[in-house]
Amino acid sequence: MSSSTLTPSKERWLLWSLSGVQFTHIVDFMVMMPLGPQLTRLFGLSDAQFGLLVSVYSLAAGVSGLLASLVIDRFGRKRALLAMYAGFIVATLACGLAPSYGSLMGARIAAGVFGGVLGALVQTIVGDAIPFERRGRAMGVVMASFSLATVAGVPASLWLASQGGWHWPFFAIALFSVPVWLIALGVVPSLRGHLAGAAAGSSFNQLRRVLSEVNHWRAFGLSALMVLGSFSIIPYITIYTTTNLGLTQEQVPLIYLVGGVATFFTARIWGQLADRHGKVLVFRAISVVAVLPMLILTHLPVVPVGVLVLVTTAFFIFVSGRMVPGMALLTAAPPPAMRGAFMSVNGALQSGAMGLAAWLGGALISRTPDGLVQGYGRTGWLALASTIVMVWWVGRLRVHQAGQTPAV
Known part of the structure; x- marks a missing residue:
């Protein structure tokens, strides 16, 4: 399936699935900041140590974005999205299972690596699949997920943390991401047309x-x-x-x-x-x-x-x-x-x-x-x-x- 065969219904499902991907990895990034009091008390962290725990996600996302630029156009968009999102789900689950500050730091780095590439992939798929004359509306739908993460995702995650501890927001994000992955598997087109013009050589x-x-x-x-x-x-x-x-x-x-x-x-x-x-x-x-x-x-x-x-x-x-x-x-x-x-x-x-x-x-x-x-x-x-x-x-x-x- 290519972008040219997308019916209005398939286009809507594509945008909703991409919004789901954006929503989950944005909540995963944002929820760390309000979890600060629980984590600093549990692990005995200084403000600097907790600050590193927050910032390491963005640092890992930046590095992974640069590294991904070397190879990302050599793969079909759907294949790349599903692989990166699966890695993100596993990394987020690892955050919830982390027993120590060091293991949580490693899991946050992994989540940043996958999350950073996901953001670029979602925007790339919108660019590939949606004609330019409708791309503003499509980008508006996908970017509304940032607002939804703020008003629904983060408060719900904090409520879970207050009920069951800091682990539960990460468990919930990973669990919610599984059906999003399955929907993306069914509705995201392969989008391989760019491969014909991909750079040869190294x-x-x-x-x-x-x-x-x-x-x-x-x-x-x-x-x-x-x-x-x-x-x-x-x-x-x-x-x-x-x-x-x-x-x-x-x-x-x-x-x-x-x-x-x-x-x-x-x-x-x-x-x-x-x-x-x-x-x-x-x-x-x-x-x-x-x-x-x-x-x-x-x-x-x-x-x-x-x-x-x-x-x-x-x-x-x-x-x-x-x-x-x-x-x-x-x-x-x-x-x-x-x-x-x-x-x-x-x-x-x-x-x-x-x-x-x-x-x-x-x-x-x-x-x-x-x-x-x-x-x-x-x-x-x-x-x-x-x-x-x-x-x-x-x-x-x-x-x-x-x-x-x-x-x-």
Whole structure:
């Protein structure tokens, strides 16, 4: 079966199965952070040790993405997805079975290795299977899984942890992933058309081809700009709102619950608008509007909780909204024969850009003698500057519509 034979029903099932893959590996990544109190108490960890336990997943995902770029386009998309997802299920199960800090660290590295490649594979399959004129809507459906992970996956996992211990969220993710794997086995097309144009010779030849194309570096630059401003703000939202704005720890989940529900619905709306009015135009429009909640949030004084939730919800709606047309454009930057390698490299570079952005955000803020956060507004100005560059930069990207001739 090829993308050209996909009926509307088969296309929906494909997108739902890919959303399930995204949902499970995003929950697996996110759930580690709120499990911190249980794990540090059980294993006697320092903050630095727990921080390493969280960050090692992203580091492993970045490395595996680069390594996968060497060989990923030599395999059918379905075969690669099923193999990586099976490895992810086993690694997640190993996390739940880990009896010590060291074994849990090893299992998290394995989960990151498979999870990092899965993210790139899902985006690659969307690019291969869905025509460019419908790819915005398709990307909106798949990216809605991030919101679902926030509002449903993580809270459910934490409830399981409170009932049965920290092991149970990982058992539940692994168990839920099995039927998702079986559905993917039945509905994901083989997608082997890219093999005809795959690079001959050594595996490094494919990576060299990806890195030698100027347009690919334009896409990598756009990908980095999309996260530069926002990820200098996001890691410090909870710190700023609880320290400076008086939000209680019990009220913090309200921000992410409301924001997650809102983005679950708006992600698909952005995708439909991108297909109807043009992905570059919608990307630029959302990006410009996103500057407002970014600046307001980072300069916000003490306000009623309702006003704060309104601002943070607008932040999540528009900041995450840029990613829908943005990722649709990125999947069309390379030709099909290099799409897997390209998306793997892009995932690794985007992970690095997120880390750099978080570091920049931390460098821009500081604490007053009485413990309040100061300098948070600087991250908002950084977001404004990166958005100005990004709105101009996206016009330089060439895309392959329907996988054929590059077009602006």
